[in-house]
Each structure stands twice: as structure tokens, then as C-alpha cells.
Amino acid sequence: MVAETRRERMSEVAPFAVMLIMEGCTISLTILAKTALTTGISPFVFVVYTNAVGSILLLPFSFLYHRGERCVCVSLSRLYMYLYRTYAYALFSINPLLHHCFFLINYRIEQSLFTFPLLFRIFLMGLTGVAISQNLAFLGLSYSSPIVVCAMGLLMPTISFLLSIILRYIQNVILNLIIDKRNNLSLSLYNLKSRGSEDHGPLDSIEKTKDCLLEHLIQCWLKFRNYHRTARLDWRSTSSQAKMIGTFISIAGAIFVELYKGPFTRPSPVSLDHHLQVIPKLFVFYSTPDRWVLGGILLAAATLSISVWNIVQMGTVKQYPQVMKVASSYSLVGTIQCLVFSLIMEGDLDAWKLKRKRDLLLIIVTGVFGSIIRSNVHLACTRMKGPFYVPMFKPFGVVFATVFGTCFFTNSLHYGSVIGTIIVGTGYYAVMWGQIREEELRKEREVEKVGDISDLNAPLLQENEDAQV
Known part of the structure; x- marks a missing residue:
């Protein structure tokens, strides 16, 4: 009993x-990256080196992490679906277990990561999650301070x-346009049939082909919406109200x-200002002259890029659940994109040379820690x-x-930065609470649906038992 209590405590304390x-x-x-950027290393070069180290380590690690696993997708042929829909009720009447066994007989195909849709997603994830976001983030860090990095990171x-609201609106607009177009084609096809098909044979077949293509496009778009679940605003629900209030508060901060x-x-004593400027600093939290506003804008743009990456990543993981392989793939692609961009921005080869050993150590540690x-x-x-545990520690x-900036650095941390970040x-x-509440309500609705289905199946089972008796 005591051992179980200790295990429960450890399971609570250890993750925290x-x-x-x-x-x-x-x-x-x-802070160490801010120091390296202030003392001369280019942010573009730093991003390339750290991601190169991370990709080299992550690629073999992903295969070790998923060793023995097979990523399979289930595909049902049209003939199988026809047979299943035709004989499902008969099989259920004979034996419910036989019904489930028939449903589980399907074609299993091993899912490959090297398909065009997944490769396109990996390219987008490398672009938004590595190339754009990290270059903007480290460039913004060089213009501001770590406290601004924290503040803009909390905007995610x-x-x-x-973005979810905008994406939902765009999805609905496009889907309505496709449905309207399909309805117009169906109406024109009906008019052709009512007039007689002997004079409109080729035109009739063309209209049918268009109708089938639009129907297929609707199904693909609905599948896309299923992979990318978007937010739905309901002003009467407390979750939507909390997310909207949190959004306004975050933007104001x-x-x-x-x-x-x-x-x-x-602040440092006035008598020490000249002395501190002459002595080279081992660590840098805030550097002068700064470009505070530009740094904050770049960091906010980096957060926007990460948010886009997060949306793409959620849909990708649903299609290919082996997360570490996905991470290693987009990390490698993002490193190549960063290399091309950095060669354009830093054409001088001297910028690629590391002048201090601690910069090399920082690059290795950052790559290992991040990847x-x-x-x-x-x-x-x-x-x-659960999925909301890790984000709760971001603030x-x-x-x-604040502790590091106050205790170890003078003339580095501003009151406005601390208050605004709080x-x-x-x-x-507030936004996170709204998301958690929305997820709880969604799970409650799913449980209610399952309960309703079981209530509907209960009389059918009773009739089958009576028939067997």
C-alpha cells in the first residue's frame, strides 16, 4: 500500500x-544564444548548424524509436463495401460476433512516408516549422531579449x-461553392434527360463526368476538414467566451x-556603467542599441509560422502516426531550406567560421536538447x-x-516587459482553459452518442435472442 502511494506521488511529481x-x-x-548572437555569430548560420546537428541525431533515433512498428492504413474495395452493406444486417441477425469479424476482414496496406501528399506536408512543415520560424525567432532574439521571446511565444x-476560425470560414466558403456548382450541373443534367438524350449524347457524358469529379472533390474536401479540425465559435458557450477574452488579453499584453x-x-550604479561597458560580458541578456519593436514583430511572425506548422502537423500525424519519423523528415528538409536561405543571406565564408569553442559547444547542446x-x-x-499538460508549463x-534577468544581469530587464508578459x-x-473545456464537452457528446447507439441496439439484440429461443 505504501509502495503504491509512493508510485502515485512520483507519477504526479516527476512530470511536474x-x-x-x-x-x-x-x-x-x-540566454546563451543571445550571448552568441551578440558576440558576432550570424543568426542564420546558427540556425543551420543547430538544425544540422539535430537532424543528424534525429534521423537514426527515429528508426530506433519506431523499431518493430508498422504504419498501416486500411482500405476497403468497392466490392467489399457493397457486400458489407448488403449482408451486414443478416450477419448481425445470425451472430453479432460474426458481423464484427466480417468488418475486420479488409485489405491492409503498409503506409509509406514517400508519397506526394505526405512529402508535400513535410516540405510545408520544414518551411514553416524550421526555416521561417527559427530564422525569424533568432533574428528577433538578436534585436530584443529572452523575455520578449517568452511573451511572443505565449501568443501561439x-x-x-x-487561424482556426479563418480556416473554418474558408473551408465553408469553398465547400459551398463546390456544392452549388455540383447542384447546377445536376440541374442541367436533369434538363438534358428531360429533353431526350438522343441529341445530347456526348454532352450528357461530359456533364456526368463533371458531376462525378465534383462529387469526388466534395469527398476529398470533407476528408481534408476531418484531418484539420477547426474552431467553431459559439458565443453562448463558456469555452468560446474564454478563448475570445483570452485572445483580446494576449494581444493587449x-x-x-x-x-x-x-x-x-x-539598474546598475552610475559609477559602474563605464566599467561594465569596457569588460566583455560572459553572458548577455539585453544588448544596446536594440531594435525592440522590430524584434517583437519578428518574434510574433515566428509564432505565426509555428501556428501554421502546428495545423499542418496535426493533419500529418493523423495520416502517418509515427511522429518521430515525421519529425526527422521535416527537420532534414527544413535544414536544407535553411542552408539555401543562409547561403543567400551570408555569402561571406568567414561568417560560417566559429571563432570560439563555446559557440560550437552551444550549437551541439542546442541541437541535442531540441531534437x-x-x-x-x-x-x-x-x-x-494528456495533450494539455505540456502547454500549461509554457508561462x-x-x-x-524574470529571475535570471533580475538576479544575474543589470540594466537588462524592463518593468514593462515583465508586466506585459504577465x-x-x-x-x-484563458485560451488554454477554453480549449480544455471544449475538449471535455466534445468527449461528453461522444459518450452520449455511444450511449444512444447502445440503447438502439439493445431491442435488436433482445429480438435476436427471442428468435433463437
């Missing part, structure tokens, strides 16, 4: 402690929510961070505690950044 350590390490590496649920810096939380350690910890905590980065964090938790 590990996630706090992950956020602390992330902020520490961000807000931006994802707004981000604007506050951009427009108001305020005094330093820990292997953090991703595996997040996957493990998600499996243990703890603000706490670490406002963004409040909106972040």
Missing part, C-alpha cells in the same frame, strides 16, 4: 519537476485560435510589451498526463527569465 527543468533549460539556452494559442519598456528592474531530449520528454508527459519560462500569460491560460 521534469517540465520545470525543461523550461529552465530552454530559457538558459535562449491565440494565433492558432484565430503583446502590444504593451512592444510599446512600453519602462525602467530597469535592476532528442525536449521532444521525448514532451511526448512522454503527453502520454502520461513558467517567464518566471525563469498579461500575455493571463490570456494564454
Whole structure:
């Protein structure tokens, strides 16, 4: 009994402690990256090197992680579906178990990652999740500070929510246009049939072909909507209200961070200003002159790119569930994209030379931490505690950044940045609460549907038992 209690406590404490350590390490590496960018390394070169290290490690690790697994997709032929629909009720009348056995007989095809739809998705994920987002993020970091990185990173649920609303609206508009076009074609085909088909044979076949193509397009679009579930606004529900309020709060906090810096939380004595400028700093939290507004805009754009990547990733994982293989593939593609972009931006070969050994060490540590350690910890905590456990620790980065900036750096952290980031964090938790509440309501509706189906099947089972007696 005591051992079980200890295990339960450890199962609660261990993920919490590990996630706090992950956020602390992330902020520490961000400060080290700020130091490296301030002391001369190009942000574009830094992104290429770190992602190259991560891709080299992630590619073999993904095959070890999914060893022994087979990613299969189930496909049913038209003949099989016809037989199933025709004889399903008869099989259920004989024996419900036989009905389920018949349903499980299908064609299993091993899913390949090297198909055009998946390769296109991987290209998009590499572009949005690596090339665009990381180049913008590190360039924005070089213009601002780690506390601004935290503030703009907390905008991700807000931006994802707004993108989801926009995507749902676009999906509905396109689907309605396709359905209207199909209805018009069906009406014209009906008019042709009513006039007589002897004079309109070729035209009739063309109209039928168009009708079939539009029907297929509707089915493909509905499948796309199933892969990319979008937000639905219901002003009467508390979840939608919480997400909208959180969105406004987060945007207001981000604007506050951009427009108001305020005094330093820990100013250095006036007599030490010249002395601090002469001595080279081992770590840099804030550098002058800064481009605060431009840095914040670049970081917000990076968060937008990550939000797009998240939408594409969710649909990709539904089609190909082996997440680490997907991650290694888009990481490799993103590294190649970063290399091409960086060669254009940094044509001088001297910019690619690492002048300090600590820069090389930082690149290796960042690549290992981002590709292997953090991703595996997040996957493990998600499996243990659910999909909303890991995002709830994102605002703890603000706490670490504030503590580090106040305790170890002078003339580095502004009151306006701290206050604005706290406002963004409040909106972040409001949006997250709305998402959690919406997921709970969705699960309750699914349970109610299952209960209704079981209630409908109960009389049929009773009739079958009476017939057998």
C-alpha cells in the first residue's frame, strides 16, 4: 500500500519537476544564444548548424524509436463495401460476433512516408516549422531579449485560435461553392434527360463526368476538414467566451510589451556603467542599441509560422502516426531550406567560421536538447498526463527569465516587459482553459452518442435472442 502511494506521488511529481527543468533549460539556452548572437555569430548560420546537428541525431533515433512498428492504413474495395452493406444486417441477425469479424476482414496496406501528399506536408512543415520560424525567432532574439521571446511565444494559442476560425470560414466558403456548382450541373443534367438524350449524347457524358469529379472533390474536401479540425465559435458557450477574452488579453499584453519598456528592474550604479561597458560580458541578456519593436514583430511572425506548422502537423500525424519519423523528415528538409536561405543571406565564408569553442559547444547542446531530449520528454508527459499538460508549463519560462534577468544581469530587464508578459500569460491560460473545456464537452457528446447507439441496439439484440429461443 505504501509502495503504491509512493508510485502515485512520483507519477504526479516527476512530470511536474521534469517540465520545470525543461523550461529552465530552454530559457538558459535562449540566454546563451543571445550571448552568441551578440558576440558576432550570424543568426542564420546558427540556425543551420543547430538544425544540422539535430537532424543528424534525429534521423537514426527515429528508426530506433519506431523499431518493430508498422504504419498501416486500411482500405476497403468497392466490392467489399457493397457486400458489407448488403449482408451486414443478416450477419448481425445470425451472430453479432460474426458481423464484427466480417468488418475486420479488409485489405491492409503498409503506409509509406514517400508519397506526394505526405512529402508535400513535410516540405510545408520544414518551411514553416524550421526555416521561417527559427530564422525569424533568432533574428528577433538578436534585436530584443529572452523575455520578449517568452511573451511572443505565449501568443501561439491565440494565433492558432484565430487561424482556426479563418480556416473554418474558408473551408465553408469553398465547400459551398463546390456544392452549388455540383447542384447546377445536376440541374442541367436533369434538363438534358428531360429533353431526350438522343441529341445530347456526348454532352450528357461530359456533364456526368463533371458531376462525378465534383462529387469526388466534395469527398476529398470533407476528408481534408476531418484531418484539420477547426474552431467553431459559439458565443453562448463558456469555452468560446474564454478563448475570445483570452485572445483580446494576449494581444493587449503583446502590444504593451512592444510599446512600453519602462525602467530597469535592476539598474546598475552610475559609477559602474563605464566599467561594465569596457569588460566583455560572459553572458548577455539585453544588448544596446536594440531594435525592440522590430524584434517583437519578428518574434510574433515566428509564432505565426509555428501556428501554421502546428495545423499542418496535426493533419500529418493523423495520416502517418509515427511522429518521430515525421519529425526527422521535416527537420532534414527544413535544414536544407535553411542552408539555401543562409547561403543567400551570408555569402561571406568567414561568417560560417566559429571563432570560439563555446559557440560550437552551444550549437551541439542546442541541437541535442531540441531534437532528442525536449521532444521525448514532451511526448512522454503527453502520454502520461494528456495533450494539455505540456502547454500549461509554457508561462513558467517567464518566471525563469524574470529571475535570471533580475538576479544575474543589470540594466537588462524592463518593468514593462515583465508586466506585459504577465498579461500575455493571463490570456494564454484563458485560451488554454477554453480549449480544455471544449475538449471535455466534445468527449461528453461522444459518450452520449455511444450511449444512444447502445440503447438502439439493445431491442435488436433482445429480438435476436427471442428468435433463437
